[in-house]
Amino acid sequence: xxxxxxxxxxxxxxxxxxxxxxxxxxxxxxxxxxxxxxxxxxxxxxxxxxxxxxxxxxxxxxxxxxxxxxxxxxxxxxxxxxxxxxxxxxxxxxxxxxxxxxxxxxxxxxxxxxxxxxxxxxxxxxxxxxxxxxxxxxxxxxxxxxx
Amino acid sequence: xxxxxxxxxxxxxxxxxxxxxxxxxxxxxxxxxxxxxxxxxxxxxxxxxxxxxxxxxxxxxxxxxxxxxxxxxxxxxxxxxxxxxxxxxxx
Numbered sequence: 192x193x194x195x196x197x198x199x200x201x202x203x204x205x206x207x208x209x210x211x212x213x214x215x216x217x218x219x220x221x222x223x224x225x226x227x228x229x230x231x232x233x234x235x236x237x238x239x240x241x242x243x244x245x246x247x248x249x250x251x252x253x254x255x256x257x258x259x260x261x262x263x264x265x266x267x268x269x270x271x272x273x274x275x276x277x278x279x280x281x282x283x284x285x286x287x288x289x290x291x292x293x294x295x296x297x298x299x300x301x302x303x304x305x306x307x308x309x310x311x312x313x314x315x316x317x318x319x320x321x322x323x324x325x326x327x328x329x330x331x332x333x334x335x336x337x338x
Numbered sequence: 339x340x341x342x343x344x345x346x347x348x349x350x351x352x353x354x355x356x357x358x359x360x361x362x363x364x365x366x367x368x369x370x371x372x373x374x375x376x377x378x379x380x381x382x383x384x385x386x387x388x389x390x391x392x393x394x395x396x397x398x399x400x401x402x403x404x405x406x407x408x409x410x411x412x413x414x415x416x417x418x419x420x421x422x423x424x425x426x427x428x429x
Contacts, residue, residue, distance in 0.1 A: 221386075222389060250375075
């Protein structure tokens, strides 16, 4: 173990998540990203809360890999992210076109979704928006594969 | 009893494999976002609104104290990439 690095016992993924959470606490404001004059993503930060608004899911579906991630399928792997954010006092809200779909971390108040995710740190705000976001991503990946 | 234990063990292994697969899928999605933002023949515009980064105090090389700072960004920048030669890199 590297004595000079207190995080050296952590696995690389946890170190990345921890590092990201620490950076998020030092940043405030909003960044929006346009591709070819079309807004695809915006991130708003206020120290403890991060809003990630996905306007155009094509940003997630451009490679020709065989990845077929659905958001519900990926919820279990988001568990660790939710737990880390909660331990750092951060809330991450994922929105689709301005409508809240998922919350992870401190302010997540799950009800039935605990049964699916197995954690108290992920709240499904809107099953409809989560499903639509997952479909947007898959649709984009299918379109890319068939072209 | 032994059979039950084996079945439980198989189910646990299967769940672990599934989580590992999903983990790599998340990594794929992140890679795709980065690919898109640095893609070829692409115009990407970043709009910064009251964007502030707190740079904490740090100790630099040879124990030199580096003071804290606040960086503020307002405005936009556009990154345009153009494919000039398919066999080489982007411009």
